[in-house]
Amino acid sequence: MQLTLEFGGGLELLCDSVKIHKVSVEPQNGAEMLTMKDLLTWVRTNLIKERPEMFMKGDTVRPGVLVLVNDCDWELSGQLNTTLEDKDVVVFISTLHGG
Amino acid sequence: MESKYGDASEIRREIEALKATRNDIDTRISALEAQLQEISLQNGNDAVSNGSFCPPISGLESGFGHDLTPEMIYRYSRHLLLPSFGVQGQSNLLKSSVLVVGAGGLGSPALLYLAACGVGRLGIVDNDVVELNNMHRQIIHTEEYIGRPKVKSAAAACRSINSTIKIVEHKEALRASNALEIMSQYDLVVDATDNAPSRYMISDCCVVLGKPLVSGAAVGLEGQLTVYNYNGGPCYRCLFPTPPPSTACQRCSDSGVLGVVPGVIGCLQALEAIKIASAVGEPLSGRMLLFDALSARIRIVKIRGRSLQCEVCSENASFSKEQFQEFDYEKFTQTPLSSSPLKLNLLQADSRISSKEYKERIVNGEAHVLVDVRPKHHFRIVCLPRSLNIPLPSLEARVHEISSALEKEGKTNSGSGAQLYVLCRRGNDSQRAVQYLHKIGFTSAKDIVGGLEGWARDVDPSLPMY
Numbered sequence: 001m002q003l004t005l006e007f008g009g010g011l012e013l014l015c016d017s018v019k020i021h022k023v024s025v026e027p028q029n030g031a032e033m034l035t036m037k038d039l040l041t042w043v044r045t046n047l048i049k050e051r052p053e054m055f056m057k058g059d060t061v062r063p064g065v066l067v068l069v070n071d072c073d074w075e076l077s078g079q080l081n082t083t084l085e086d087k088d089v090v091v092f093i094s095t096l097h098g099g
Numbered sequence: 100m101e102s103k104y105g106d107a108s109e110i111r112r113e114i115e116a117l118k119a120t121r122n123d124i125d126t127r128i129s130a131l132e133a134q135l136q137e138i139s140l141q142n143g144n145d146a147v148s149n150g151s152f153c154p155p156i157s158g159l160e161s162g163f164g165h166d167l168t169p170e171m172i173y174r175y176s177r178h179l180l181l182p183s184f185g186v187q188g189q190s191n192l193l194k195s196s197v198l199v200v201g202a203g204g205l206g207s208p209a210l211l212y213l214a215a216c217g218v219g220r221l222g223i224v225d226n227d228v229v230e231l232n233n234m235h236r237q238i239i240h241t242e243e244y245i246g247r248p249k250v251k252s253a254a255a256a257c258r259s260i261n262s263t264i265k266i267v268e269h270k271e272a273l274r275a276s277n278a279l280e281i282m283s284q285y286d287l288v289v290d291a292t293d294n295a296p297s298r299y300m301i302s303d304c305c306v307v308l309g310k311p312l313v314s315g316a317a318v319g320l321e322g323q324l325t326v327y328n329y330n331g332g333p334c335y336r337c338l339f340p341t342p343p344p345s346t347a348c349q350r351c352s353d354s355g356v357l358g359v360v361p362g363v364i365g366c367l368q369a370l371e372a373i374k375i376a377s378a379v380g381e382p383l384s385g386r387m388l389l390f391d392a393l394s395a396r397i398r399i400v401k402i403r404g405r406s407l408q409c410e411v412c413s414e415n416a417s418f419s420k421e422q423f424q425e426f427d428y429e430k431f432t433q434t435p436l437s438s439s440p441l442k443l444n445l446l447q448a449d450s451r452i453s454s455k456e457y458k459e460r461i462v463n464g465e466a467h468v469l470v471d472v473r474p475k476h477h478f479r480i481v482c483l484p485r486s487l488n489i490p491l492p493s494l495e496a497r498v499h500e501i502s503s504a505l506e507k508e509g510k511t512n513s514g515s516g517a518q519l520y521v522l523c524r525r526g527n528d529s530q531r532a533v534q535y536l537h538k539i540g541f542t543s544a545k546d547i548v549g550g551l552e553g554w555a556r557d558v559d560p561s562l563p564m565y
């Protein structure tokens with residue numbers, strides 16, 4: 001299925017400074033649905049070019065990264081268990097502290 | 100043309116003398132203004148205008164059904180003309196108090212608008228002085244204030260926009276030890292700081308005191324904005340229970356920032372503060388605004404509500420004032436509260452060399468290679484002669500360039516092999532680079548202590564700094 005993945009707040013530096021990625025990802029291991037857990041693994045393997053520890057910690061995103069599925073905090077949709085649909089937009093954004 | 104002044108230096112001397120006199124006068128004026136304000140506030144909120152007293156025809160007794168004086172009505176008339184804001188909104192605003200923490204890139208426009216719009220009491224906390232490299236974004240300050248406290252500069256600017264409100268100067272760094280005392284004097288808080296420990300500390304303090312918090316941040320070409328702890332909404336810790344690794348926190352002094360970006364966010368912070376203080380509209384609580392200046396896009400996303408697991412604001416949490424005061428925010432975030440840059444000490448003394456010593460070795464004609472590990476766009480701003488730019492992240496891949504440079508240098512200068520020195524901006528990345536170089540066999544590599552900044556300070560003050 002087609003997904004739009006966006007990186008911001010400095011996370012784009014981990015993927016060749018490209019902020020928006022139009023990608024095609026299929027459900028993993030013969031499953032019917034693609035979950036955020038699968039997508040994170042896919043992103044780490046296919047998009048993150050350097051310092052993966054700046055993106056993930058354990059099997060989830062590192063502290064300080066907000067994940068938004070269709071402009072909505074993934075805490076509200078089940079975090080790693082959120083299931084994705086065709087044309088979903090997933091945003092990974094690092095919280096900023098500067099001013 | 101013949102001038103009555105002999106030369107430029109005489110003119111400069113007189114300018115300096117006049118400036119010093121002006122500073123004294125400014126200080127005296129602000130002290131007197133504060134005194135006058137104190138008196139007029141005690142005498143029942145009579146507004147003090149430029150030279151003329153508004154007659155006390157105001158007040159509920161005036162028969163207008165509100166307590167705005169004629170001068171207030173005229174000054175804020177465009178607010179009063181807004182059907183959704185009107186007399187009630189302005190009246191609420193005039194009775195409110197707002198604390199802005201940080202008079203920098205975010206605080207500058209936030210403070211200007213909050214002063215202009217008529218927040219009754221406006222507090223400013225900051226412990227820094229105005230620097231030349233602040234001026235491109237911290238638009239509340241003017242050149243004449245360079246070297247003087249930001250709080251003084253910001254307060255003077257606010258007073259010159261609106262002399263009828265109370266401006267309170269807190270010339271100190273906000274810490275867990277003084278935050279309760281300062282923040283408890285205000286209805287709501289604007290976080291315009293620039294570091295992670297301050298953000299946790301301010302949010303926790305707002306939870307403990309039950310104050311809404313307007314939080315903004317900006318780095319590079321991006322900004323973020325939300326309202327925490329408002330009407331049962333989430334606090335900063337609900338969103339970020341665990342602090343990010345300190346290496347993930349970009350700072351404007353390292354990553355750069357386009358001046359107008361914090362300006363946009365600071366204006367929006369003023370707007371949210373005005374909405375809350377006047378009880379008009381729908382504050383940005385439970386939502387977050389993400390601003391991407393480069394692609395001209397603003398995204399407003401829905402964020403989680405108050406977390407049941409939050410260690411500070413959830414119903415089960417028992418985070419007391421005492422716990423707050425004892426909480427070590429610097430340790431929690433592994434980041435200092437002050438904006439002073441990190442000073443690493445990773446290497447043995449014999450693997451380091453001072454910039455003065457390095458200068459001597461150049462003078463003595465020692466065969467050597469100088470590797471500058473700063474990013475390419477830093478190198479383009481300023482660099483030392485004959486230095487080889489290999490940014491730290493690409494060091495591993497480009498080690499062969501160092502080997503061949505050493506070989507070439509060793510041959511041309513008939514010595515017994517060339518020395519290897521590593522330089523960066525402040526002397527942290529150069530140590531990381533030397534650590535790596537030692538590991539892969541360049542055992543005599545040395546870092547230049549203090550980096551380019553040290554060189555500019557101790558050897559060549561004419562080197563431009565950024």
Ligand SMILES: [Zn+2]
Pocket residue numbers: 333334335336337338405406409410411412413
């Ligand atoms: Zn919370």
